[in-house]
Amino acid sequence: MAFSDELWDSAADVYTAIRAHPFLTGLTDGTLPHAAFGQFVVQDSHYLRGYARALAVLAARAPTEDDTTLFAQHAAGAIAAEQDMHAALSDALALDTDAPATPTTLAYTSYLLATCHGASFAEGLGAVLPCYWIYARVGEALLGESSPDPLYARWIAMYGGDEFQAVVDAALGVMDRIAVDLAPAERSRVLEHYRTTSRYEWMFWDAAWRRENWPV
């Protein structure tokens, strides 16, 4: 069994919870309030900037030239995704673009950056993988259902397409290649980071759904 299969299975319960979340069922049936989606878009701009930095750190720490190129390209891709999302959705949604990162966004990006800077390359990769992989799987699943709301259909198309699937496969390929050399203790830490950020993926949708804000 490839290590990536083990990773997927280790957080399959989290993925199931994500698919059942009212934010996602609301995207496909069109009942998600635009205010919740708008908050998600603003928070995702903050998120993608942090995520891009985390990928750039991984690029700097990567074991091979090809891996450095790959993660540097993905870092640039995350910035481009943030700008494309803004261009596609900002006119139609009254976005509060001055809103700061909420507690969940800050916690998730801080965790990614701390792990990519402070732990091993493999552990950092374990932490960033759910972002790629859960969005690709969610995008693929939602593409089949689409949405009666054209804004939501547009968002679904960004992540459900073959282009994003190829990006995800490239990152998983790096993980499977380096996993064969990992000692058991490091493998366990990779699995732990992967499960933690999978949980943050659920929390990220839930935070927009709850219209999370700083309590004081």
Ligand SMILES: Cc1ncc(CO)c(N)n1
């Ligand atoms: C929170 C989050 N996770 C993953 C992705 C995929 O890029 C995203 N845009 N936002």
Ligand SMILES: Cc1ncsc1CCO
């Ligand atoms: C948007 C995004 N999410 C994970 S990687 C990436 C950039 C792909 O080029």
